[in-house]
Amino acid sequence: xxxxxxxxxxxxxxxxxxxxxxxxxxxxxxxxxxxxxxxxxxxxxxxxxxxxxxxxxxxxxxxxxxxxxxxxxxxxxxxxxxxxxxxxxx
Amino acid sequence: xxxxxxxxxxxxxxxxxxxxxxxxxxxxxxxxxxxxxxxxxxxxxxxxxxxxxxxxxxxxxxxxxxxxxxxxxxxxxxxxxxxxxxxxxxxxxxxxxxxxxxxxxxxxxxxxxxxxxxxxxxxxxxxxxxxxxxxxxxxxxxxxxxxxxxxxxxxxxxxxxxxxxxxxxxxxxxxxxxxxxxxxxxxxxxxxxxxxxxxxxxxxxxxxxxxxxxxxxxxxxxxxxxxxxxxxxxxxxxxxxxxxxxxxxxxxxxxxxxxxxxxxxxxxxxxxxxxxxxxxxxxxxxxxxxxxxxxxxxxxxxxxxxxxxxxxxxxxxxxxxxxxxxxxxxxxxxxxxxxxxxxxxxxxxxxxxxxxxxxxxxxxxxxxxxxxxxxxxxxxxxxxxxxxxxxxxxxxxxxxxxxxxxxxxxxxxxxxxxxxxxxxxxxxxxxxxxxxxxxxxxxxxxxxxxxxxxxxxxxxxxxxxxxxx
Numbered sequence: 001x002x003x004x005x006x007x008x009x010x011x012x013x014x015x016x017x018x019x020x021x022x023x024x025x026x027x028x029x030x031x032x033x034x035x036x037x038x039x040x041x042x043x044x045x046x047x048x049x050x051x052x053x054x055x056x057x058x059x060x061x062x063x064x065x066x067x068x069x070x071x072x073x074x075x076x077x078x079x080x081x082x083x084x085x086x087x088x089x090x
Numbered sequence: 091x092x093x094x095x096x097x098x099x100x101x102x103x104x105x106x107x108x109x110x111x112x113x114x115x116x117x118x119x120x121x122x123x124x125x126x127x128x129x130x131x132x133x134x135x136x137x138x139x140x141x142x143x144x145x146x147x148x149x150x151x152x153x154x155x156x157x158x159x160x161x162x163x164x165x166x167x168x169x170x171x172x173x174x175x176x177x178x179x180x181x182x183x184x185x186x187x188x189x190x191x192x193x194x195x196x197x198x199x200x201x202x203x204x205x206x207x208x209x210x211x212x213x214x215x216x217x218x219x220x221x222x223x224x225x226x227x228x229x230x231x232x233x234x235x236x237x238x239x240x241x242x243x244x245x246x247x248x249x250x251x252x253x254x255x256x257x258x259x260x261x262x263x264x265x266x267x268x269x270x271x272x273x274x275x276x277x278x279x280x281x282x283x284x285x286x287x288x289x290x291x292x293x294x295x296x297x298x299x300x301x302x303x304x305x306x307x308x309x310x311x312x313x314x315x316x317x318x319x320x321x322x323x324x325x326x327x328x329x330x331x332x333x334x335x336x337x338x339x340x341x342x343x344x345x346x347x348x349x350x351x352x353x354x355x356x357x358x359x360x361x362x363x364x365x366x367x368x369x370x371x372x373x374x375x376x377x378x379x380x381x382x383x384x385x386x387x388x389x390x391x392x393x394x395x396x397x398x399x400x401x402x403x404x405x406x407x408x409x410x411x412x413x414x415x416x417x418x419x420x421x422x423x424x425x426x427x428x429x430x431x432x433x434x435x436x437x438x439x440x441x442x443x444x445x446x447x448x449x450x451x452x453x454x455x456x457x458x459x460x461x462x463x464x465x466x467x468x469x470x471x472x473x474x475x476x477x478x479x480x481x482x483x484x485x486x487x488x489x490x491x492x493x494x495x496x497x498x499x500x501x502x503x504x505x506x507x508x509x510x511x512x513x514x515x516x517x518x519x520x521x522x523x524x525x526x527x528x529x530x531x532x533x534x535x536x537x538x539x540x541x542x543x544x545x546x547x548x549x550x551x552x553x554x555x556x557x558x559x
Contacts, residue, residue, distance in 0.1 A: 005097055035094045046097045058156055077101065079158035081092065086359040088096045 002051040003032070003081040004058075006065060010074025012043040019068055020047070020076065027061065028053040043074070048081065101158070108314035108391040109357065110160040111364045112384045114150050115205075115290035116143050117297035117305040117377060120169040128178040132191040135174070139166065139195040139204075142304050142374070147200040149371050153364055161364065162386075162526075166196065167295035167307075168206035176218035182225035189229035189236050196235040203278075205295030207238040210285070213247040213549065223253070226260050230275035231267035237293035243283040243495040245502045248552040254495065255544050257281050258488030262511060265480065269513035272521045276510040277443075277475065281491050283498030283505045288378050289434040294471070294506055305377035306369045307434060310361030310425075311384040312353075314391045316417075319353040320346070320399040346400065347420045354381065354424030362429045380434030381425035382470060383417075385445035387528035393417075393438050394447025405440075405448060405465075406457030414438060415468035435504055437470030443523060443530035444475055452531050459490075459533055467497050472506035477521045477530040480513040487511065489540035492550075500553050 006024075008016060017034075024031060029049050036045040054061060062078045069076030103109035123134035143166055150164040168174075171188055179185050189207055196204040207229060209219040226238050240257060243249035261276055268275035280293045287298020290307035297305070327341040341349070361379045369376035385393045394405045400413040418437045426432055440462065442448045451457040459476065466472045472494045491507045498505030512521045515532050522529040 005092065007097055007101060009101075033091060037094055039098065044094065044098055046094050048091065059152075062155060077158055080156050082363055083157040083159060083360060084092045084097055084100055086363045087100055087356045088092065 004049050004051050004078055005081050005084060006047045006049060007077045008045040008069065008074055009042060010069075013072055013074060016072050016074055017045065019072060020065070023065065023068060024049060028055050029061075103312070103315045103356075104159060107312070107318045108386070108388060109312045109360070110162050111308060111361055112311040113163040113165050113290050113309040114146070114161060114364065114368050115165045115167050115295055115307045115309065116146050116372070116374065117167045117288065117301055117307060118142050118169075119297055119301065119303045120171070120174045121299070124174050124177050126177045128184050128187060131175065131178045132188060135188065136191050136195050139168070139192070140198050143199045143201065145372060149368055153367050153371070157363070159360055159364065163202055165201050165290070165292065165295065166199070166204045167290065167297045168192070168204065169299065170208040170210055170296050171206060172209035172216070172219045172222040173299070175222065176216065179218060179221055182221050182228065185222050185225035186229050186232065189225070189233050193233035193236055201235070203235050203237050203292045205237040205239065205292050206297060207236050208240060208296045210241045211250050211253045212241050212244040212283075213250060215250070215253055220256075223256060223260055226279060227263035227267040227275065230264055230278055237278045237295065239280045239282055239285065239294045239296060241282045241285040242491065243499050243550075245284060245499050245556045246552055249283065249492065249495045249499055249550040251492065251544065251549050252547055254281075254491050255485075255488045255547070257491055258484035258486075258544065261487050261509070262484045265511045265513050272515075272523065273480070273510050273512045274523060277508065277523055277527050280506050280508040283495035284503060286434055286504060290380050291382065291384065291435060293508060294435075301377070302375060304374045306365060306372065306374050307377040307380065308361050308365035308368070309380040309382055309384065309434065310357050311382070312357040313383045313385050313393050313396055315357055316350060316353050316383065317390070317392070317395045317399055319349050320396065323349045324399070340401075343416070347416060350417060350420035351424035354421040355428045358425040358428035376431070378431045378433030379425070379429040381421055381429070381432055381436040382434070383421055383438040385439060385441065386526055387444055387446055389446060392445045392447035393440055394445050394451060398447065404454055404456035405451040406461045410461065411464050411468055414440070414465050418469040435470040439471065439474065440465055440469060441475035442533070443477065443528040444526060445528070449528070449530060452533060459535060463493060463497070466494065466505055467501060471504055472498070472508075474506065474508050475527065475530065476509045477512050477515070477532045478509055478535050479516045479532055480511050481516070482511045482535050483539070483541070485539065485541040485544050486535060488544040490535075492544060496550075
């Protein structure tokens with residue numbers, strides 16, 4: 001299973017989670033976990049997703065998610081989970 | 091499962107604290123390219139480099155995008171070229187032909203530097219080594235991406251003082267040949283003692299003869315991340331002062347060292363991940379991670395700033411050497427557990443022109459070459475990216491190299507000299523190298539002569555503690 005972490009950071013906006021989720025559903029990407037918090041008035045959300053059945057290549061997904069972020073005025077990043085696992089787990 | 095706080099912490103390191111992987115360096119052996127005909131040698135070198143490193147830059151960019159971590163440089167190190175060219179080079183100009191070929195290959199595959207225009211002469215020089223050394227000024231003047239390094243001593247062999255004396259002249263000539271670019275050639279030329287075979291960092295990178303045909307070495311960085319962690323540490327200590335009359339408001343050395351160690355571990359783990367991915371995707375074995383704190387001229391990416399956080403007003407103040415020693419040691423202790431293989435230089439770098447905090451310290455009058463020399467006793471690597479007056483005699487430069495080599499030889503560590511005698515400039519002037527090389531104020535050099543010392547010729551014997559058999 002190829003897992004990635006999608007983060008959304010920015011001012012809270014109506015419909016931002018909906019937009020990201022719709023995009024993921026359209027591309028056969030399953031969401032495994034969602035959590036969110038407010039840090040210094042900034043909305044922080046992360047999703048752990050399964051890319052195994054994704055219909056698009058990683059770099060296309062990453063670029064399109066970034067664009068959804070730009071269009072809604074928030075920062076959306078998609079990164080493979082390994083970087084977080086390596087850094088925070090022995 | 092990874093939680094949100096951990097994700098936020100990692101991304102904050104990358105976005106706000108300048109965490110990056112400084113370099114993926116592919117080491118390539120060129121020993122099988124040696125031929126008695128110069129043209130054939132050049133063709134073989136070009137073909138081997140452009141074949142093996144064809145996908146290096148693209149792979150680095152892919153990894154960077156997928157993990158969301160910047161990988162600043164993609165580079166190549168090669169077999170010391172004096173070994174490869176010994177059968178076909180008769181005059182220094184022949185070596186310059188090889189340098190031009192290497193430059194073309196570097197441009198073709200898109201790497202920003204290629205290191206290994208080198209010779210290992212720690213005990214003696216072959217005819218070929220000497221030809222290569224004498225070709226350096228011209229080679230660095232007519233290429234863009236080539237880095238040159240000469241190893242003039244080691245703990246096992248002592249110091250080759252003939253080579254040290256010659257390098258004094260070569261550095262001066264390189265400065266002269268590149269004077270229209272503020273003697274930039276000298277920024278790509280380093281003189282080493284105890285040079286490691288697997289160093290991924292420029293200008294001292296070369297692919298030693300003890301290495302495999304090709305290898306992936308990775309240099310991590312992250313001074314900004316360490317600095318931020320120390321600021322947080324002291325902020326927390328300040329808070330605890332409110333609850334305790336006994337506290338000084340500063341975290342003690344135990345807490346300080348643990349904080350650096352933990353941070354170094356996290357930084358290195360990212361390097362390990364990138365190295366394994368690059369090795370896997372390129373089909374080239376993983377060599378080592380170099381655990382160095384490498385600063386850049388960017389604000390907040392400074393080793394000097396860490397020293398200030400530890401508690402000295404400016405680098406150069408009393409206490410600086412001790413602060414740097416503990417920083418260097420804790421980075422290693424944290425990093426060693428995070429990586430399966432550690433090598434290269436592995437320590438904090440203290441270049442002047444590449445570190446805004448160091449530049450500030452020089453301009454404030456806090457930091458001198460003599461203090462920098464003391465600092466090189468406890469960290470990697472040596473007197474690095476220091477601009478000195480253009481009229482400094484070659485013998486004085488040789489003396490500076492001899493001093494640094496002696497520190498390396500006796501302490502069984504790598505030391506190096508990368509100084510730039512900027513033609514036409516003197517103390518009070520500033521020199522601009524651009525990009526990662528930064529800018530530097532010209533630093534004063536001790537005016538007393540060492541000519542009689544460096545003109546003696548021969549070599550300094552290996553120290554007594556090197557005889558371990």
